[in-house]
Amino acid sequence: xxxxxxxxxxxxxxxxxxxxxxxxxxxxxxxxxxxxxxxxxxxxxxxxxxxxxxxxxxxxxxxxxxxxxxxxxxxxxxxxxxxxxxxxxxxxxxxxxxxxxxxxxxxxxxxxxxxxxxxxxxxxxxxxxxxxxxxxxxxxxxxxxxxxxxxxxxxxxxxxxxxxxxxxxxxxxxxxxxxxxxxxxxxxxxxxxxxxxxxxxxxxxxxxxxxxxxxxxxxxxxxxxxxxxxxxxxxxxxxxxxxxxxxxxxxxxxxxxxxxxxxxxxxxxxxxxxxxxxxxxxxxxxxxxxxxxxxxxxxxxxxxxxxxxxxxxxxxxxxxxxxxxxxxxxxxxxxxxxxxxxxxxxxxxxxxxxxxxxxxxxxxx
Amino acid sequence: xxxxxxxxxxxxxxxxxxxxxxxxxxxxxxxxxxxxxxxxxxxxxxxxxxxxxxxxxxxxxxxxxxxxxxxxxxxxxxxxxxxxxxxxxxxxxxxxxxxxxxxxxxxxxxxxxxxxxxxxxxxxxxxxxxxxxxxxxxxxxxxxxxxxxxxxxxxxxxxxxxxxxxxxxxxxxxxxxxxxxxxxxxxxxxxxxxxxxxxxxxxxxxxxxxxxxxxxxxxxxxxxxxxxxxxxxxxxxxxxxxxxxxxxxxxxxxxxxxxxxxxxxxxxxxxxxxxxxxxxxxxxxxxxxxxxxxxxxxxxxxxxxxxxxxxxxxxxxxxxxxxxxxx
Numbered sequence: 001x002x003x004x005x006x007x008x009x010x011x012x013x014x015x016x017x018x019x020x021x022x023x024x025x026x027x028x029x030x031x032x033x034x035x036x037x038x039x040x041x042x043x044x045x046x047x048x049x050x051x052x053x054x055x056x057x058x059x060x061x062x063x064x065x066x067x068x069x070x071x072x073x074x075x076x077x078x079x080x081x082x083x084x085x086x087x088x089x090x091x092x093x094x095x096x097x098x099x100x101x102x103x104x105x106x107x108x109x110x111x112x113x114x115x116x117x118x119x120x121x122x123x124x125x126x127x128x129x130x131x132x133x134x135x136x137x138x139x140x141x142x143x144x145x146x147x148x149x150x151x152x153x154x155x156x157x158x159x160x161x162x163x164x165x166x167x168x169x170x171x172x173x174x175x176x177x178x179x180x181x182x183x184x185x186x187x188x189x190x191x192x193x194x195x196x197x198x199x200x201x202x203x204x205x206x207x208x209x210x211x212x213x214x215x216x217x218x219x220x221x222x223x224x225x226x227x228x229x230x231x232x233x234x235x236x237x238x239x240x241x242x243x244x245x246x247x248x249x250x251x252x253x254x255x256x257x258x259x260x261x262x263x264x265x266x267x268x269x270x271x272x273x274x275x276x277x278x279x280x281x282x283x284x285x286x287x288x289x290x291x292x293x294x295x296x297x298x299x300x301x302x303x304x305x306x307x308x309x310x311x312x313x314x315x316x317x318x319x320x321x322x323x324x325x326x327x328x329x330x331x332x333x334x335x336x337x338x339x340x341x342x343x344x345x346x347x348x349x350x351x352x353x354x355x356x357x358x359x360x361x362x363x364x365x
Numbered sequence: 366x367x368x369x370x371x372x373x374x375x376x377x378x379x380x381x382x383x384x385x386x387x388x389x390x391x392x393x394x395x396x397x398x399x400x401x402x403x404x405x406x407x408x409x410x411x412x413x414x415x416x417x418x419x420x421x422x423x424x425x426x427x428x429x430x431x432x433x434x435x436x437x438x439x440x441x442x443x444x445x446x447x448x449x450x451x452x453x454x455x456x457x458x459x460x461x462x463x464x465x466x467x468x469x470x471x472x473x474x475x476x477x478x479x480x481x482x483x484x485x486x487x488x489x490x491x492x493x494x495x496x497x498x499x500x501x502x503x504x505x506x507x508x509x510x511x512x513x514x515x516x517x518x519x520x521x522x523x524x525x526x527x528x529x530x531x532x533x534x535x536x537x538x539x540x541x542x543x544x545x546x547x548x549x550x551x552x553x554x555x556x557x558x559x560x561x562x563x564x565x566x567x568x569x570x571x572x573x574x575x576x577x578x579x580x581x582x583x584x585x586x587x588x589x590x591x592x593x594x595x596x597x598x599x600x601x602x603x604x605x606x607x608x609x610x611x612x613x614x615x616x617x618x619x620x621x622x623x624x625x626x627x628x629x630x631x632x633x634x635x636x637x638x639x640x641x642x643x644x645x646x647x648x649x650x651x652x653x654x655x656x657x658x659x660x661x662x663x664x665x666x667x668x669x670x671x672x673x674x675x676x677x678x679x680x681x682x683x684x685x686x687x688x689x690x691x692x
Contacts, residue, residue: 032540033540033542034542035542035574037574037575038542038574038575038582041574041575041580041582044580045580055580068535071372071374071535071537071539072374080577081573081575081577081580082575082577082580083577083580084577084578084579084580085577086577086578127537127538127539127540128535128536128537128538129445131445131447132445132446132447132535133535135447136533136535140378140380140529140531141380141382141386141390141410141498141529142410142468142469142498143469144531144533145497145498145499145531146448146449146456146469146470146471146498146499147445147446147447147448147449148456148469149445149447152439152441152456155439155456156437156438156439156456156457156458157437158439159437159438159439159482160436160437163437163482204442205440205442205477206442207439207440207441208439208440208477209439210439252416252417254410254412254416254466254469255458255469256408256409256410256458256466256467256468256469257408257412257416257466258416260437
């Protein structure tokens with residue numbers, strides 16, 4: 001399912017066009033004292049204020065979060081307290097990254113009967129060890145009983161790429177160093193600084209061929225974003241940031257059925273989102289492991305001119321269930337604050353990049 | 366804020382396997398590896414559908430392995446308690462002979478130096494097998510399966526394996542908020558703490574962080590004491606099911622108490638000394654706290670110092686709207 005603007009229509013010309021008009025990213029920390037609802041309350045307040053509206057003016061809300069991460073069944077129900085849901089609101093939830101909550105809200109607004117939506121993603125991973133939780137979310141018959149964790153899956157994909165000559169451990173370390181250098185000065189980065197590639201390569205493996213620098217940090221964080229239909233967006237915002245392409249595809253869950261050297265769902269999502277309609281100046285991609293960056297940039301068809309993850313990306317802060325929506329917020333920020341015209345946000349879910357989402361943003365004329 | 370509460374959530378699952386996985390797991394119990402035909406190729410482990418098209422696959426299983434080739438791998442030097450081995454091992458994708466897709470499993474190679482893409486491995490079977498992916502303890506370098514004869518053991522049941530147990534257990538360390546700490550302190554002192562929103566004047570129990578209507582933070586400056594008496598406004602009688610960890614044997618009630626004169630409902634409270642047949646909406650109740658002597662050794666079924674609620678003996682409240690009140 002996708003939408004791409006007609007090649008010669010200005011974004012925002014069509015009443016069905018949807019724009020981002022505000023957002024707020026929480027502090028990104030290893031361990032927060034706040035409840036998940038408290039983190040959300042703060043970013044929702046930030047996002048609606050950034051959009052110049054109140055909670056009362058939000059027509060639809062959608063949250064992305066994960067019960068396993070929160071440690072409670074139906075945890076997203078008490079998170080609704082952060083919305084100010086009285087009088088009652090139209091609300092939904094996805095057990096996915098907030099990027100998919102954005103996709104649902106985008107679809108909801110296309111129906112045409114309501115004008116504004118607030119979406120969010122949140123994750124407080126500090127309360128348990130992600131390596132113990134992740135396996136439980138896998139195939140319950142063939143994978144969960146083996147306790148295969150996310151880093152083990154990623155490592156097997158990394159080795160497949162190395163064996164195929166598509167990336168080297170040195171190139172992976174260079175990705176890590178570049179991202180954490182780019183993160184310096186980003187107030188929403190948890191891990192930032194100058195790292196020497198040879199020093200990094202001298203470290204022990206954590207999950208061969210992955211070393212600590214190849215892995216994302218464990219992060220508590222949240223993000224909220226407000227979107228609106230064209231007329232409302234133009235009424236509220238001088239320079240709405242238009243969503244001109246939006247698509248996601250899923251592949252088979254069991255990693256043995258997929259060629260791990262490519263990302264077919266990313267290729268399909270990028271095409272369906274209309275990536276070929278123009279240059280992408282900045283791409284914020286959810287490459288949580290260093291080898292995923294070259295794999296995803298190739299699948300997206302990005303050229304050398306595209307700046308990748310100037311925020312630092314998930315290697316700088318990885319609030320699981322919010323990371324993808326943060327990418328889209330950062331891609332929007334490049335349009336609002338850095339003069340860019342066309343940017344891309346990417347999110348992923350499942351072992352070895354099983355599902356992939358591509359969101360293309362364009363500046364107002 | 367200070368303090369962390371540790372809690373473990375456990376789910377004992379019994380999963381049905383369906384015809385395809387039942388055949389595979391039965392095969393494992395019998396020390397055989399099976400794949401499923403998908404047109405010209407063979408998927409192992411077997412799926413119930415074609416991963417490319419989603420079409421159901423006919424139940425056409427074939428033996429594969431026992432040996433296979435490592436397609437990719439990683440080394441786990443420090444296994445977690447979820448991992449199948451407690452010493453350094455590899456996870457690998459292993460394409461068994463006769464299969465076209467690789468299976469994920471452990472390789473007990475002894476050291477990282479023994480691992481290589483392209484190496485040959487074979488299963489080491491667990492001595493006692495039940496029809497579970499861990500009937501394979503791990504794969505080991507070489508061509509020959511270890512740990513089991515080719516034929517099932519004498520006296521093995523002919524019945525196929527149809528169910529799988531999975532015991533999930535996760536431990537969380539959750540920070541206690543300042544409001545929760547103050548509410549707990551009040552409970553120790555035999556008080557119910559409430560919080561009043563300065564914007565809308567609604568009152569909430571003291572462990573809330575904010576008013577959900579106004580999305581404003583609530584704290585110490587908003588504290589009020591809640592009444593110790595109220596009316597039973599809703600209830601359920603629970604018939605205990607004997608799941609693992611269940612301690613109750615007789616039906617028991619859980620009640621909602623709408624506190625007197627204030628819009629606060631305490632949910633799922635204990636009712637003391639009232640037979641389940643006599644529990645009724647409208648009954649006036651009062652909080653019963655443990656004395657200092659009793660509190661030295663609190664009963665874990667109490668809520669901190671609160672033992673529960675007892676009828677006061679006053680006439681019932683007759684209000685049809687009571688049952689609509691929610692905590």
